[in-house]
Amino acid sequence: METTRDGGWKQGCLAEGTRIGPWRVVRWHGQGAHGVLYQAVQVRSPWPSPVALKLALAPEDPRFAREVTLLTRLRHPCLPRLLGHGHWRHPAGTHHPFIALEWVEGTSLYDWARERNPSSRQVLLLFAQLTRALQAIHRAHAVHRDVKGGNILVRASDDRPVLTDFGSGDYQGSERLTWRSMPPFTRAYRSPEASRFAFRFIHEPESHYVARPSDDLFSLGVTAYRLLTGRYPPTQLPSAEAPTWNPADEGPWSLRSLNPRMASALEALVLRMLSPLPEARGTAQELAEALELAAARAGAEAELPLFEPSRLPQERPSLFRQASAWALGLRSVTSLAVGLLLLWLGQTVSQRANVSLLRRLAPADAGARDAGSVAVGDTSLTAPSASHLAPSSEVIALDLPPTPLPGQSVPDTNGRCLRRGQVAINGGCWIKFALDDEACAENADTTYVHKGRCYAPAFPPRRQPTSTQGPNVSP
Template sequence: MESNSLNPASLPSGTLIGRWRLLEQCGRGTFGVVYRAESVDGTQGVVALKLALHPGDARFVREAELLSRIHHPAVPRLLDHGQWQPREGASYAWLVMEWIEGAALYDWASAQRPSSRQVLHLLARVARALEATHAAGGIHRDVKGENIRVRSADGQPFLMDFGSGHFLGASTLTWDSWPPGTSAYRAPEAWGFVLGPGKPPPVPYAPGPADDVFALGITAYRLVTGKYPPSPHPRGEDAWLWHPEKLALWSASTHNARCVPELSALVSRMLSLQPEARGRAEEVAEALERAARKAGPEAEVPLFTGEEARPAGLFPPLQRVTVRPPPRAARWPGLVATSLGASLALGAGVLWSTRSFELPEQPHLAEGEEAKDGGTIAVGDTALTAPVAPERVPSMWPAIRAEVPPKPFPKQRRPNGEGRCSGKELVAINGGCWAKLLVELKDCDNMGGFVHKGVCYFPVWELQRPSTSGPANRDDAP
């Protein structure tokens, strides 16, 4: 095959890239494709070669630099990197890492049914990987179950996919308010920064080590319960569950009685509203290791019996724990900001403030590639477990985009008799009221938006007001 006819998305077996010979394609993400490969001299064995789908993609260069700074047994070793030029004027970045044979975290747990002690050891090792990442001046920015692989040979976990990562001194590649990451794992302070009062922030939100720790907490919670915790989205219907007095309603041990208290408490700690309360990755790792040593014999009981209604499939849909809401309608988003503003003023109040338009209670997740593990925009070691998509020429934008539906959603705000929506920055589209979000179209799905005439929009929901009949019950207030 002529080199100028090679497409990075569908290279044949035997293609040479640097000193590596491709064996087979394993999967494909939005920005990269992963191949099994071997060294031409046969000395290295099977490796994972990740190749950019778009020429000049600086994400791969940044990922290679970050990986070269991290030296930890729970992070795949960077073996090589470079530029592939199939024709003049086109250069595609690539990098080679050690091959980790194993399953993604949630699938491993579903098959192996680990005990609380096993999970404590596993989370401690991942926390140590984050410690090494942060010590190198880096941030992972996309910690989640699909980016943690458990090696089949010895059950050791590995933190994968640093394609969304960043490190001190690296140039900013995008200037959207939202950095790369997965919406279901975003920390409360990220939601508060981007969706706070006033105009959109002039600079993107800058995740820190505490964001990685929070995402590890989300990962741990889903690992133990099989579902995501309530969303910290400030306009979410479950926002009241983040009140300090309500946290016990949805702790890990509440939804899985087999989870020992030591593990449940550490999961809750990682999910603290205040970043400083979570602790540094090093502190979290030490606490997990200490709990694994000191937990009693009940920590040996498998967390799952195999009869639970756990999400099925390699990439289960987004499911959250459910808690019976209080009878007072004060749990509705519009009232949460008022009733909780004072009690959460010490560092957490920003979570509940919103802009002048209403937002959906949960980020919308498109079906298919962008809905894996809560949605993703990472470069894609996750493609290692993804089925290979039908061959197509790569484009600069994801192919999956949800268009504004032809009619409004149930409970979506409607325009007035003049066809206008009350509220600043709201527009009427197809019989419903929508709020425009200033993000690139490639990020619209991941942000929970819908596309209309080349612009990303959020649906605006009607706020349900509490009944004024009967006295208020203070004990029911969130």
């Protein structure tokens, strides 16, 4: 077991039989940026049932305490039950928090859709259960902040969806843990209002976005859109002023054009979740009631399987070699976490990007992982057979927008950027970083991919702010 300077370990792989509190490790099951997931059993139980045991990579990681506090406030059949928590003493003397959760035997949402080819009525009922789970979260004055297909497991025994991975969750009154402007969203699922905030305050790090229940509902809408069409909707905004895509518009991205087999009631409710106006999405309770009513009233069209056998939704080809390695079934993959990316913020603040890459080698029996996970990785709570695993990639590398971002530096009349190290692309000035596609897409809210290279927008000098923009929250 190789140990890092901060007391964590590079592989994060404990041997079978290792005791962690009252549990015994059975096998490694997954790893994220901050923790490792094991299947474990209770030591003294005569009929031990498996539990999902999450162990922090870093000593005394405060994220785990916040997750425990959040989970203790939640009770719902579509949310994982907290079974215990504590600290495990590393042989080096450091103490690492752990969390034990109920083990969910099932498969991820998108894989379930490909295997089952559900009807519109089945999808309406499934999303009604998920919105009831969000209702329980929001009633506790909390937000999940990472709702997506990879964090939803469909239990094999009863087809009940379970929303997992609360490592990114937050609740009212929690302590702030990071100093980033944006919460740890998976960018493809980020709401328009969050995107507008990111673009508007991109060069004001003292500003902080407050994630709200409406953000969770929008992310659920993106999840439904992708399940129904096999694609992500073009939800990212190229400017702070207005979106380029309205979900209600007819066109090549409309739900009906991509999947005419879905019931009209299902389409209408997905469009409601994807509304650019947060208030138009309603509350989780209102949305759940609408989904349940639509499932009860839908006619024969709601019984039609959503996909023709020859056109079952497939994962979009990954942009990243690591995701391709999983799809090919390679036995060894690399997990990447980018520590900190500092952008050049103008003539008086010209910091170079400082990126720390920590690569961890997964053991040979590694299962599928969620490539876009921003937390510990509860997606590994599922335990299907190897033949059922179809790895999905939640990471989206955004192309450079066709026009400059608001306030972005632009080239002079000769097409040259004034600052050294900046390049002119699409009418704006950009800074190029030596990051691969996955690092560029997964670890920065303001980076883009262009011809296989990673870029961030350059901004001119700004005046010293006289007041803080945005509320001070824990992203």
